[in-house]
Amino acid sequence: MKNKRIYLDHNATTPLHPEVIKALIDSMKIYGNPSSMHEEGRLARKAVENSREIIANFIGANSNEIIFMGSGSEANNTVLSMLTCTGRKCFNIYKGPLEIITTTIEHPCILESSKCLTDKGLQVKYLDVDKQGKIDIEQLKEKLTSSTILVSVMMANNEIGTIQDIKSISKIVHDNGSLFHTDAVQAIGKIPVNVRDLDVDFLTLSAHKIYGPKGVGALFVKNGENFCPLIYGGHQEGGRRAGTENTLGIIGFGKAIEMREKEMADEAKRLLNLKSILREGIKKNIKDVNFIGHPVDSIPGTLNVSFWGCEGEAILLYLDLEGIDVSTGSACASGSLDPSHVILATGIDVEYSHGSIRFSLGRDTTKEEIDYTIEVLIRTIEKLRKMSTFC
Amino acid sequence: MADLNWTYTENVKDHFMNPRNILDNLETYEYDGKGLAGNKKCGDEMLLVIKIDKEKQIITDCKWKTFGCASAIASTSKLSEMVIGMKIEDAYKLTPKDITAELGGLPDNKIHCSVLGDKALRTAIDDFYKTHGMKEKVTTEEAVVVCNCMHVTDHDIEEAVLEGARNYQTLQEMTKIGTVCGECKDESIALMNQYIKQYFKK
Numbered sequence: 001m002k003n004k005r006i007y008l009d010h011n012a013t014t015p016l017h018p019e020v021i022k023a024l025i026d027s028m029k030i031y032g033n034p035s036s037m038h039e040e041g042r043l044a045r046k047a048v049e050n051s052r053e054i055i056a057n058f059i060g061a062n063s064n065e066i067i068f069m070g071s072g073s074e075a076n077n078t079v080l081s082m083l084t085c086t087g088r089k090c091f092n093i094y095k096g097p098l099e100i101i102t103t104t105i106e107h108p109c110i111l112e113s114s115k116c117l118t119d120k121g122l123q124v125k126y127l128d129v130d131k132q133g134k135i136d137i138e139q140l141k142e143k144l145t146s147s148t149i150l151v152s153v154m155m156a157n158n159e160i161g162t163i164q165d166i167k168s169i170s171k172i173v174h175d176n177g178s179l180f181h182t183d184a185v186q187a188i189g190k191i192p193v194n195v196r197d198l199d200v201d202f203l204t205l206s207a208h209k210i211y212g213p214k215g216v217g218a219l220f221v222k223n224g225e226n227f228c229p230l231i232y233g234g235h236q237e238g239g240r241r242a243g244t245e246n247t248l249g250i251i252g253f254g255k256a257i258e259m260r261e262k263e264m265a266d267e268a269k270r271l272l273n274l275k276s277i278l279r280e281g282i283k284k285n286i287k288d289v290n291f292i293g294h295p296v297d298s299i300p301g302t303l304n305v306s307f308w309g310c311e312g313e314a315i316l317l318y319l320d321l322e323g324i325d326v327s328t329g330s331a332c333a334s335g336s337l338d339p340s341h342v343i344l345a346t347g348i349d350v351e352y353s354h355g356s357i358r359f360s361l362g363r364d365t366t367k368e369e370i371d372y373t374i375e376v377l378i379r380t381i382e383k384l385r386k387m388s389t390f391c
Numbered sequence: 392m393a394d395l396n397w398t399y400t401e402n403v404k405d406h407f408m409n410p411r412n413i414l415d416n417l418e419t420y421e422y423d424g425k426g427l428a429g430n431k432k433c434g435d436e437m438l439l440v441i442k443i444d445k446e447k448q449i450i451t452d453c454k455w456k457t458f459g460c461a462s463a464i465a466s467t468s469k470l471s472e473m474v475i476g477m478k479i480e481d482a483y484k485l486t487p488k489d490i491t492a493e494l495g496g497l498p499d500n501k502i503h504c505s506v507l508g509d510k511a512l513r514t515a516i517d518d519f520y521k522t523h524g525m526k527e528k529v530t531t532e533e534a535v536v537v538c539n540c541m542h543v544t545d546h547d548i549e550e551a552v553l554e555g556a557r558n559y560q561t562l563q564e565m566t567k568i569g570t571v572c573g574e575c576k577d578e579s580i581a582l583m584n585q586y587i588k589q590y591f592k593k
Contacts, residue, residue: 311434313460314407317398321408331434332460332501339434354434387413388458389427389436 006324006369010209010362011158011186011302016252017211017363023255024213027248034245035236044247051254055218058257059203060194067219067237068250072185072206073109074230075219076152078241079181079202080113082228083149084120099123101143101151103135104345105159107183110152111341127153129345132294133162140169144176151180155187159329159342159358160293161302163191170199179225185209185217189260190268190299201225207249211363212256216249263363271300271361274370278303278359281374286381290352292343301361304329306343306352307381309390315357318380324373329356351390399461400495406465411472414440414454422454423523426514428507435459435504437467439511443479443519450474450482455511462497463504466490470508483516483530485509487590502590503553537579540571545582552586559583 007015016024027047032040034048049063056063069075083100102114104126114124125143127135135153144151151173156163166182173180181202184193189210195203203220207213221227227240234242282289288308307315312330319326329340331354338344339353348356359373385391397404414420422440429435436459442452453471457464470490474482490505491497497505513531520528534544543566548556556562559580563569569576 309458311458311460311463314464317407317461321404330460332463350432354431387410387456387464389438389456390431390458391456 004323006365006373008359008361008365008369008373009325009327010365011161011358011360012327013208013214014211014362015364016213017256017259019259020212020252020255024248024252027251030247030251032247034247035234044245048245048247048250051250051257054254055205055257058261059188059205059220060196061220062223064238065195065220065223067221067240068245068253069217069219069241070215070243070246072183072204072209072217073107075204075206075217076107076109076183077113078219078230079150079152079204080110080117081230082226084117084122085228097123097147098149099125099145099147101125101127101140101148103127103129103153105129105133105157105162105342106152106154107158107185110154110183123147129162131346131348132297133157133160133292133342133346134294134297135164135169137165137168137172140172144173144178146177148173148176148178151178152183153180154183154185155193156184156191156299157293157342158186159340160304160346161186161298161360162294163187163297163299165297166198166200174199186299186302189257189264190301192264195220195222207253207256210256210260213249213252216246216253218253267363268300271365274361274365274367275301275303275359277367278361278370278374279305281370282377285374285378290348292346292348292356301365303359303361304343304356305359306348306356307384308352308355309388310355310381310384312339312355312357314384315355315380318383319357319373319376322376322380324376327358327360329358330354399465399497399501402469402493402495403462403465403497406468406494407461410464410468412452412454412468412475414438414456417456420454424515424517424519426511426516426518428511428514429459431458435463435507437463437507437511439467439471439508439515441474441512441515441519445523448479450477450479459504459507460501462501463507465494466497466505466508467511469493470505470512474512479516479519483513485512499591500555506553506590537582538566538568538571538575541567541569543568543575543579548579548582549586552583553590556583557587 030044032044034045052063052066056066118124155166170180179201182200183204185206188205201222206217229240231242290306292304312328313332316328329343331339343356423443424441426439428437438456440454441450444451453474455467455471457467487505517529534546536544547566551562551565556565568579
């Protein structure tokens with residue numbers, strides 16, 4: 001056990017799927033520019049469009065509704081930044097004061113972009129979440145006005161795993177005549193997602209959270225919706241995202257999605273079981289713990305738990321020394337003054353707020369690894385509590 | 392197991408993995424001085440107790456408890472080793488730099504952990520002075536107000552520097568100093584630079 005690291009940080013990133021590695025190696029010699037008309041170009045174009053079709057099919061979209069980008073963060077930035085564009089084809093059709101609504105637990109790329117919108121004169125309203133990380137539908141109804149241009153709510157939270165009821169939310173948003181965006185980076189490939197069924201206007205995807213390569217993401221934009229690029233300068237992606245396509249990345253993304261389609265359902269069952277073993281193992285053996293997130297509406301492999309009297313970075317580093325990779329929402333690990341905004345948004349007791357650990361399991365995680373993790377965790381928490389001022 | 396470029400130095404790692412002088416039970420430990428620094432809300436809290444040879448004015452034992460990250464644990468552990476056998480007046484003068492130097496350095500954003508250690512130590516020594524009829528020796532400075540408009544003290548500036556303020560604009564964002572009349576600007580910049588030099592210049 002000691003020689004192989006136990007990787008329980010799949011929400012941060014994932015190793016490449018063996019089939020993705022194979023697909024990448026097989027494609028290494030595809031060097032043409034997908035925009036070129038000659039054969040090398042056409043070969044690359046074919047590969048890019050093949051991936052686009054796989055991804056579109058997987059989420060119930062049309063191929064021309066998928067725009068490849070450099071990351072999920074870029075996709076999220078693109079959606080928010082176009083709201084203040086006053087160019088000819090964008091959002092100048094909306095008159096008067098504009099508002100957007102998002103939540104307090106979004107990824108920083110949404111929160112920082114929102115702050116930037118505030119500086120540009122838009123009003124941004126934030127939805128609170130309850131102890132389990134769910135937004136309050138009634139609060140959403142109250143905050144929607146005729147000036148609300150867009151609502152952005154993440155499908156599944158990266159830190160605590162809570163899944164929002166996107167279908168109900170988008171219905172309410174559309175009844176109000178507003179647009180709806182969801183950051184589905186942590187949901188895609190882990191739970192079924194269909195853009196038609198959910199009725200979303202914009203949806204963000206990323207490859208590296210689902211065993212695909214880093215540096216490639218995508219944005220679903222519903223046909224007919226207003227759109228304004230973040231990056232200008234070329235006709236790539238139908239003029240919606242300039243820059244020569246990351247052909248290899250896109251090939252890997254397509255393969256990763258293809259593998260998700262095959263493996264997702266069985267893996268979800270397996271991970272839910274492993275998560276339950278981890279949860280019960282912690283609950284049974286360690287006193288004073290606080291599980292953060294929703295007990296049912298949660299992505300299969302994510303478990304966030306806080307340990308009273310212990311600081312998250314110290315737990316993380318002890319586990320690291322024992323060969324286990326996890327992440328924490330503690331202030332010390334982030335280099336900022338406060339614990340994670342997500343952990344704080346759940347209204348957690350301050351004595352628990354610095355001791356949160358996120359375990360995110362993945363397709364290689366085994367029962368043996370979970371058993372060993374519980375064992376290490378028991379002695380780590382005992383050791384830390386022995387020296388803690390709390391005890 | 393490979394630990395390529397571990398977050399901290401070997402010395403920090405050693406003290407983190409094998410912390411020395413942990414306080415077992417405050418109730419049964421007969422201390423001469425007790426100091427508490429930080430608070431739970433901020434994610435760092437240190438309790439330090441010392442025993443003192445009153446004849447020789449030497450610290451004979453030091454025990455501690457810490458709620459905090461790896462560098463907080465390591466710096467308290469190191470500090471406890473450093474002060475045992477030390478004269479009180481020398482211990483009183485220990486600075487965060489002395490502690491971090493012994494540890495072989497800490498990343499900039501972790502310096503405040505070691506600051507907590509020397510604060511807890513001075514509070515413990517002050518406690519000893521106060522409870523043993525030597526109140527006049529207590530020299531821990533009271534905070535001085537620098538910005539009268541926004542009531543910002545030198546301690547607030549020190550704190551802001553430890554949390555990353557390196558220029559006047561950031562200092563203002565963090566403390567709101569000089570955002571009304573602005574008369575304190577020169578003095579606050581001078582203080583800020585003094586703290587930057589004190590904690591971060593090698």
